[in-house]
Amino acid sequence: MQLTLEFGGGLELLCESIKIHEVDVSPKSGEDKLIMRDLLGWIKANIIKERPEMFMKGDSVRPGVLVLVNDCDWELSGNLDTTLEEKDVVVFISTLHGG
Amino acid sequence: MDSNNIPDTSDGIISEIEKLKAQKETLEDRIRLLQARLDETGPNYVKRDAFVVNGSCCPSVSLGNVVIDNGLTPEMIYRYSRHLLLPNFGVEGQSKLSKSSILVVGAGGLGSPVALYLAACGAGCIGIVDSDIVEINNLHRQIIHKEAFVGQAKVKSAADACRSINSLVKLVEHNEALSPTNALEILSKYDIVVDATDNLPSRYMISDCCVLLDKPLVSGAALGLEGQLTVYHHNGGPCYRCLFPTPPPTAACQRCSDSGVLGVVPGVIGCLQALEAIKIASAIGEPLAERMLIFDALSSRIRTVKIRGKSAQCIACGENARFTKETFQCFDYEEFTQSPMSDKTRPKLNLIPESARISSHDYKEILDKGQPHILIDVRPAHHFKITALPNSMNIPLSILENKLPMIDSALKEAELASNEPASLYVVCRRGNDSQRAVQFLADKGFSSAKDIIGGLESWANNVDPKFPAY
Numbered sequence: 001m002q003l004t005l006e007f008g009g010g011l012e013l014l015c016e017s018i019k020i021h022e023v024d025v026s027p028k029s030g031e032d033k034l035i036m037r038d039l040l041g042w043i044k045a046n047i048i049k050e051r052p053e054m055f056m057k058g059d060s061v062r063p064g065v066l067v068l069v070n071d072c073d074w075e076l077s078g079n080l081d082t083t084l085e086e087k088d089v090v091v092f093i094s095t096l097h098g099g
Numbered sequence: 100m101d102s103n104n105i106p107d108t109s110d111g112i113i114s115e116i117e118k119l120k121a122q123k124e125t126l127e128d129r130i131r132l133l134q135a136r137l138d139e140t141g142p143n144y145v146k147r148d149a150f151v152v153n154g155s156c157c158p159s160v161s162l163g164n165v166v167i168d169n170g171l172t173p174e175m176i177y178r179y180s181r182h183l184l185l186p187n188f189g190v191e192g193q194s195k196l197s198k199s200s201i202l203v204v205g206a207g208g209l210g211s212p213v214a215l216y217l218a219a220c221g222a223g224c225i226g227i228v229d230s231d232i233v234e235i236n237n238l239h240r241q242i243i244h245k246e247a248f249v250g251q252a253k254v255k256s257a258a259d260a261c262r263s264i265n266s267l268v269k270l271v272e273h274n275e276a277l278s279p280t281n282a283l284e285i286l287s288k289y290d291i292v293v294d295a296t297d298n299l300p301s302r303y304m305i306s307d308c309c310v311l312l313d314k315p316l317v318s319g320a321a322l323g324l325e326g327q328l329t330v331y332h333h334n335g336g337p338c339y340r341c342l343f344p345t346p347p348p349t350a351a352c353q354r355c356s357d358s359g360v361l362g363v364v365p366g367v368i369g370c371l372q373a374l375e376a377i378k379i380a381s382a383i384g385e386p387l388a389e390r391m392l393i394f395d396a397l398s399s400r401i402r403t404v405k406i407r408g409k410s411a412q413c414i415a416c417g418e419n420a421r422f423t424k425e426t427f428q429c430f431d432y433e434e435f436t437q438s439p440m441s442d443k444t445r446p447k448l449n450l451i452p453e454s455a456r457i458s459s460h461d462y463k464e465i466l467d468k469g470q471p472h473i474l475i476d477v478r479p480a481h482h483f484k485i486t487a488l489p490n491s492m493n494i495p496l497s498i499l500e501n502k503l504p505m506i507d508s509a510l511k512e513a514e515l516a517s518n519e520p521a522s523l524y525v526v527c528r529r530g531n532d533s534q535r536a537v538q539f540l541a542d543k544g545f546s547s548a549k550d551i552i553g554g555l556e557s558w559a560n561n562v563d564p565k566f567p568a569y
Contacts, residue, residue, distance in 0.1 A: 008325060008393065008395065009322075009325060009327070010322070010323070010351070010353060010358075019395075019398075050497075051350075053348075054348070054350060054351060062347065062348065062351070063343065063344075063345035063346060063347045063348070064343060064345075064346065064347025064348075064351055065347075066342070066391070066406070068404050071402060071403075071404040071405065072404065072405045073404065073405060073406040073407045075406075075407035076405065076407055091402075091404075093327075093393060094347070094351060095320070095327065095343065095347070096320035096321060096322045096325060096326070096327050096353075097297065097298055097299045097302060097320055097322070097352055097353075097354075098297050098320060098321055098322035098353065098354055098355040098358070098360060098365075099205055099207050099208050099209040099210070099295050099296055099297040099319065099320055099321055099355070099365055
């Protein structure tokens with residue numbers, strides 16, 4: 001499944017300062033669909049290059065990270081159970097506090 | 100007064116001018132007489148310069164000598180004419196804006212354009228809260244402040260700039276840090292709150308306070324080359340805690356004073372905050388509630404995303420909210436976020452024993468005596484390019500582990516050159532990362548490693564005042 005992953009608000013520093021990643025992710029073997037829970041595991045294993053604790057906590061993202069699937073908060077689409085579809089854009093944004 | 104009938108001679112022209120001037124005086128006398136009669140006649144007729152307020156925003160048109168009673172003085176009509184010409188904003192929008200009161204928390208990079216635009220556009224009353232003083236390294240982004248105000252209170256500087264743009268606006272200076280003990284009192288005096296602060300605990304505190312007082316919150320943030328903007332607790336939308344019930348780890352809380360910020364980035368976000376505040380005050384358009392605007396300066400990209408609604412479980416605004424004004428005043432936001440409200444109160448790290456540390460003064464003596472040693476600067480490479488001690492070697496903390504052989508050979512080289520054991524010193528910007536490095540080096544067998552207490556900041560303050568501070 002072709003997906004676009006984007007990292008912002010400093011999270012790109014965890015993946016060699018690359019903000020946009022065009023990736024091809026398959027559903028877990030035996031599953032016919034890809035859900036966010038599995039995608040997070042895949043990202044941790046394949047995209048995150050340092051300090052994984054700054055990206056994930058437990059099986060979800062760490063506090064202070066907003067997850068957007070096609071420009072919509074994943075809380076509105078089922079959080080970890082959000083089903084992904086071909087060409088979806090998944091954005092991970094760390095909230096900023098500076099001014 | 101036929102313009103075609105111009106006398107041939109200059110004497111003729113002069114006499115014509117005299118005649119016209121006499122006619123003009125007669126006409127002016129007549130105008131004055133009529134005007135005086137008009138003033139006596141009563142309230143339905145008003146002189147050109149007078150204005151009437153009746154508290155209504157709806158224009159009413161009277162017959163005869165036309166006067167539109169819309170709450171705007173002729174001075175305001177002239178000043179804000181370009182607003183009034185907007186069909187979607189117009190007299191109603193300006194009138195509401197002129198009656199609104201808006202609090203700007205923070206007179207920094209975000210607060211600068213917010214306050215300037217709110218003053219220029221004619222918000223009725225603008226309050227500014229900040230306890231900082233203007234510093235020269237603020238000026239690249241905090242465009243409200245001038246060099247002449249360096250060393251003075253930011254609120255004074257900001258209010259002065261606003262007054263010089265628009266004397267019609269009421270400005271209130273709150274020259275103090277916003278805290279749970281004064282926030283309720285200060286925020287309660289305003290209709291709209293703008294969060295233009297630079298730290299996490301203040302963001303939670305301001306959001307909670309806005310929920311308690313039921314005020315809309317225009318929240319902006321900027322760091323590096325990115326910015327974010329949302330309107331909280333408005334039109335049934337979420338508050339900051341709905342979105343972020345748990346604070347992020349402290350390592351994720353970067354500050355402009357550590358990570359840097361391109362000046363225009365908070366400028367862009369601040370302008371948009373002013374816009375959202377104006378929209379709420381004048382009740383036009385669609386405020387950015389339940390949405391977030393994300394700005395990426397490098398890719399020139401602005402994306403607006405839909406965010407979750409109000410959370411029923413939110414402890415601040417949910418169904419069983421447990422925040423009251425009393426609990427709010429006792430809530431320790433710095434403890435909750437593990438993060439200080441001010442850069443100035445940043446806690447000093449004490450990671451390693453005294454014996455593994457050395458003052459900048461003592462290091463200067465070692466340098467002067469020519470004692471054999473190597474000095475490792477563990478700051479990131481782009482910091483090292485700003486300034487560095489001439490004899491130092493840059494090995495950023497993040498790659499220290501891979502460079503241990505390099506340190507080992509540098510030490511051996513220094514020992515060979517002097518026939519004496521060489522010491523190992525570590526420096527960074529403020530003396531935190533250098534302690535982490537010394538702790539790591541000690542684990543790896545470099546037991547003599549010592550860090551320079553307070554880093555280059557201490558070197559600049561205590562040893563070499565000419566050393567560049569940043």
